[in-house]
Amino acid sequence: MVTEKILTIGGSDILSGGGIQADLATYANYNLYAFMALTSIVTVKEDNFFVNSVDTKILKDQLESLENIEVSAIKIGLLPNKQILDLTADFLKNKNAPIILDPVIVFKENNDYEVSEIRDLFIEKLLPQATVITPNLIEAEILSNHKIKNMSDMKEVAKILYSFGPKNLVIKGGNRLEQDKAIDLFYDGEEFKILEKAILIKNNYGAGCTFASSIASNIAKGVDVYDSVRNAKEFVFQAIKNSNEYGVVQNYEC
Structure with missing residues (x-):
């Protein structure tokens, strides 16, 4: 029986591997009722690929x-x-719910100035409202303005982002630190925790979206933040491992 409601704000992926399609599939696995x-x-x-922004009035109406x-x-x-970011940030100020922010700021439509402008708005308007942020290495580097080459750098950047x-x-490390492991770093302002899983090559498109929406699903169900992150990493690993050639998950439930 569905008892909890969850909201996702994001983009539609025509290939259905990421974006709100991945979010909704994840929420269904957790038996949540989703709004978008x-x-x-x-x-x-x-x-x-081409990112076609919705008209700001349409987002405002939504x-x-x-x-x-x-x-x-x-x-x-x-x-x-930035207009869509502004609208979203203002909307969040009036919502009393945990916010899980996947700061997707790197895609080919942005020039260097736009990336810098969006970075500044993330730092000013969204990061202070977030319960959890889930940047990958490139996004973490852009937000912090620091390069990440090893775990020591990762921890320093985590402190800056915090x-x-x-x-x-x-911080989602992928396999940049070790070729055969996906290494992520969790930080709550007091303690660093490292999460590791073996790298799976097949059907990993959209893994970042699914990871963040799985964290959100766990938190919506009352799980504490670190356990939500740990559960989400296992969820993504098992979802990839148990997927067929089309990326559809088989024989696995969260």
Whole structure:
């Protein structure tokens, strides 16, 4: 029986591996009732992808439709421009729910100035509201303005990101530190915790979106933050491991 409600704000992925499609599939696995607000539609042509932002009035209308709905967690995905980021940040100020922020700020439509502008807005308006942020290494480097080459760098960047206001963070290390392991770093301002899993090559597209939405799902169900992160890493690992050639998960439940 569905008891908890959850909200996702993000972009649509036409290939259904990431974005709100991945979020909704994850929420269904956790037996959550999901609401969504669409920020963009991603299309693919001739091996190139294109991020088509929704009109700001349409997003504003979506968010106003959701103002009076109480949810147990909110997951934020792709915010493709500063106007959409501003609208989302203002909406979150009036919601009393944990916020799980996947700071997707790197895609080919952005020039260097736009990336810098979006970075500054993330730091000013979104990170201070977040319960958990889940940047990958590139996003962590951009947000902190520091390079990450090893675990020591990762920990220093975690401290910088924590100083911007999120209550907790996970830096997704992928296999940059070790080729055969996916290594993530959790930090709550007091203690570092390292999470490791073997690298799985198949069907890992959208793993970051699924990881963040799994964290959000656990938190919506009352699990504490670190256990939510640990559960989410296991969920993603098992989902990839048990997927078929189309990326559909078989014989696995959270």
